[in-house]
Amino acid sequence: MQDAGPLLEMLRSICGDSAVLTGADMAGYASDWRDMFHGKPLCVLRPANTAEVAKSVVACVGAGVGIVPQGGNTGLAGGATPDDSGRQVVISLDRMTAIRRIDSIGMTVELEAGVILQTAKEAAAAENRLLPISLAAEGSARIGGLIATNAGGVDVLRYGMTRGLVLGLEVVLPDGQVLHRLRHLRKDNAGYDLKQLFIGSEGSLGIITAAVLRLVPLPRHRTTALISVPDIAAAVRLYARAQDDIGEALSAFELISGDGLALVATHMGQEAPVKGADWYLLIEAGSSLPGLRTAMETLMEAAFEEGWATDGVLAESEAQADGLWSLRESLTEAEGKAGGAIKHDLSVPIPEIADFLQETGKMLRSMVPEARLNIFGHLGDGNLHYNVMNVAKADSARVNTAVHDMVARYNGSISAEHGLGQYRTAEWARLATPPEHDLTHRIKRALDPMGVMNPGKVVPLHD
């Protein structure tokens, strides 16, 4: 822009000099953590409270610059990275880190957007409650970003997506008004549920500054198993049986390919404590009722009898359970060390996963014979991280498109849990139906008529 001086001066007067970054200290906010997306912000703003956020929004709108809200910057779709125009202001919530209140009886927590997930979970656990969002980035992901992206993770099977945990929100709107709805209520059907607009909209309709989240009882017992399974059909049958026998206590049902665990063995030096197989399942259940471990043992016996499992181990200690999870959590890093991949975050109906994998694998083999797959994900949610390795850069868009087309044929989603950000917006636009385009733009225009909030994210700039 011609002269950023007056805007920077105004922002400094609102937030204080040290809260307005314009130099090398912007680096950590200008690119995403995987170094895939790179931006050039006009400045990075670190307000201390909601009033400063609101005033800053008004100043930015007045100057005609775009606003990019940012939490822990752990997203996987570039949703929090500014463009390279030098005309966007990053507003980071990382100084708003107060946990305002935990109500262990009503089972709610009220907290500011910048609280780190792990911190919030620890605070809840101290009150014998669980904040049931579990994902690899929980040591740095922040509450506002988790809500803005409707984060998933490994607990969704039992507790649902982040959306279902949000009881109340405080949001700074694109015109600087503050929607203040921090209610500690499980039930509130008085009028449109306005907070739903902001959950999962990736900062394109407003900036989440605080939230009330629902907590759940902290299960007293957990039991974790790693099982080798011969094929996807067996895995799906075992999943159905687990729902029958363990029911509400089943909290994770993770699928990992043999090729994935081989990468972990090669690049991370971690070996699975079960016999090799094409597929593995990592199953976890938790409950405050006794009898959980017995139920899991019975389930595993049934799996062997039915031929759904070829080997398996039930963790004998917390440490052993953590070790099994460590295999799962090392998949992404191992993949990175092996050269990276074209990533897909897709979901398909569970009964069709086997067919989807077979058909998509066949298609890719004919398209890019040298490709290797690293597939893992949340079988109980139908959500697969379908990562294609060893593909030339020139082929990557073609692979992406082909996989997404297949997902569409299976009535699946091209972004199950990571959101669109800037990474998948064009693909969404390609595959969405006319009423979906129409409604999306109507909502965006109604709430952000000037187009100042996270421009180009989720909603395509030109459609």
Next chain:
Amino acid sequence: MQDAGPLLEMLRSICGDSAVLTGADMAGYASDWRDMFHGKPLCVLRPANTAEVAKSVVACVGAGVGIVPQGGNTGLAGGATPDDSGRQVVISLDRMTAIRRIDSIGMTVELEAGVILQTAKEAAAAENRLLPISLAAEGSARIGGLIATNAGGVDVLRYGMTRGLVLGLEVVLPDGQVLHRLRHLRKDNAGYDLKQLFIGSEGSLGIITAAVLRLVPLPRHRTTALISVPDIAAAVRLYARAQDDIGEALSAFELISGDGLALVATHMGQEAPVKGADWYLLIEAGSSLPGLRTAMETLMEAAFEEGWATDGVLAESEAQADGLWSLRESLTEAEGKAGGAIKHDLSVPIPEIADFLQETGKMLRSMVPEARLNIFGHLGDGNLHYNVMNVAKADSARVNTAVHDMVARYNGSISAEHGLGQYRTAEWARLATPPEHDLTHRIKRALDPMGVMNPGKVVPLHD
């Protein structure tokens, strides 16, 4: 309107003659089941499929008449009753009753809007799955209406509101376009979650014609207890302990006042099988794990030891459990026989329920000394049906306003689960903040710029 003939002719050509009611056969659709709200529709339309709904919407919009979608007509806020202008068309979904598909592995059901809840639950149960919406009207409430009002009920404590069960929707939009998103996916973060707009918006943004709902495992065991408690503080402490000890298996924690059960005894001839008390709790838990009954027994022992309970019974059979529930479900009918009440469907934060009840009771005693209270509700959700009996008609608006003002002071909701309909829209408008008004109207205008969808419901006509 001047001449309804051409519109009626067009609607008959779209839906068939027998699907357009204009005479005495409109009666069941023109008033609500409690006979509190009365309308005079231009006609009642009963389309057979989504295409007929869409074409009918276009015809109605062309003729400049309002559209009132209707499901089972079991609402409690007049949301499905037309006005008395003779210029609104009721579109009933009661002929669209197909259960299209149950996926017992992926745990989903796809069904049309007119399916009756009980029918859907029976179909799910046949597959060993539970559709976890439980309410008194389930024998006549229809899926579309349950979604459009984001229905609550007695299972919310464990399974959440209806919103959390909706995986996909098909919606006829106010311009006749059809949003077709019937995906069987637990996770879908590709773009704005457009279906959220229609859930709980009471037909004011579009007509829900079909849905995909999430199912859960059918618990194998259930255990039900009725407990006499000395006061609300004891009830809340027992609730917290139940969360610790029974956790995820706790499915209902209902509060009933002694006065309420006295009404049931007097007018319905049903006596509670426990000693009299100021308050009672009806507690239910369900699980597929063994050990549930033992856990409930332990909980009751603790309640006696701590002085939180003065008497209690644990059902020894399904029939006995049903008998305990029958006490709860007879409260509304008993109240009706005793002369009715000014009803409130409110929620407040759980730890503040005791103070709220004390303060509101004191206020009402000084305001209307002859008033009697019939209070019951879902303690675990902070949701109370706070019904004030024996109040002269002239005082009813004053009582309503005073109770709602108190709810607002406690940061509660004036409509926890019944919605606004036409009954509470003015009260919402009185209590909502400027940003809430602003956003609500922006959404309404963006999706329904002509104002044809359920005019005057949820969103005030003049603000």
